[in-house]
Amino acid sequence: MEVRNVSLEAVAVEKNQYPKSNLPEVSFVGRSNVGKSSLINTMINRKSLARTSKTPGKTRTINFYNVEDLLYFVDLPGYGYAKISRSESEKWGAMIESYLKGREQLKAIILLVDIRHEPSANDKMMYEWLKHYNHPFIVVATKADKISRGRRDKHYSVIRKALGLKRDDVLIGFSSEAKDGKDMLWEVIEEMSGL
Numbered sequence: 001m002e003v004r005n006v007s008l009e010a011v012a013v014e015k016n017q018y019p020k021s022n023l024p025e026v027s028f029v030g031r032s033n034v035g036k037s038s039l040i041n042t043m044i045n046r047k048s049l050a051r052t053s054k055t056p057g058k059t060r061t062i063n064f065y066n067v068e069d070l071l072y073f074v075d076l077p078g079y080g081y082a083k084i085s086r087s088e089s090e091k092w093g094a095m096i097e098s099y100l101k102g103r104e105q106l107k108a109i110i111l112l113v114d115i116r117h118e119p120s121a122n123d124k125m126m127y128e129w130l131k132h133y134n135h136p137f138i139v140v141a142t143k144a145d146k147i148s149r150g151r152r153d154k155h156y157s158v159i160r161k162a163l164g165l166k167r168d169d170v171l172i173g174f175s176s177e178a179k180d181g182k183d184m185l186w187e188v189i190e191e192m193s194g195l
Contacts (some may be wrong), residue, residue: 001186001195003067006044010064012097015102019064024193025072025105029096030112031122032078035142038176039112040065040073043185060098071193074099074106079122101133108136108192110185115141115155115173119162127163136192138170139163140185145175 010019028031028036041049046065074169076096109130113119119127130137139159147155152173163170172187174181189195 001068001070001190003044005069006046006049006065006067008049008063008071009066012062012064012193014078014097018062018099018103019066019072020031021072022105023066023069023071024107024112024195025064025074025103026108026189026193027074027076027100027106028110028112029076029100029126030078030142031114031120034078034114035174035176036075036110039140039142039174041178042077042179042182044073053192062095069128070195071107071189076100079126100129100135107136107194108138108189109111110189111137111139112142113159113163115144115152115159116146116157124163127165138172138185138188138192139165140181141171141173142174143175144180145177 010017012018028040030036036074041047046066049065060077062077065073065075076099079096087173100109111123111126111130113123127139139154141159144152156171156173157166160169160171172181172188174183
């Protein structure tokens, strides 16, 4: 998809703040600092619409980006950030779960993991949660440019094994720097969203 028009349409912490729209939604989940905002910016051809930071835990709300009046990209707070209080972590968890469980417009979930590391316990828990609730999802291995092309298959194998991905589960390598995986991810998003 060629993206020219995109805007941050809603910033939410509660359901009544979600957009009143029937457009399909694609949400992005993953641990803090895995590259969700960078991936979203790359997908929508922007440098900094989704705020990025080297400091984990920057996204603390559910951010709805209207893409071409065709669909929403939904940026969720990262999980697993150790420097927040337990009560704050539980609040984020409840906010994320409420959105993922109750949003009819949600057509696909993109689970982001860092290609350089074996998926964390939180990544595994999120994967199991998605399977349990039968949500359509794909896994994206971010920061692929940090690994040489010749070694990426080995890292994909580690991710597949750690998460217990089935043969037909989609795993895409992605680099915000080199834009690797962007076209393939758009194809999958368009198909899952019915565009």
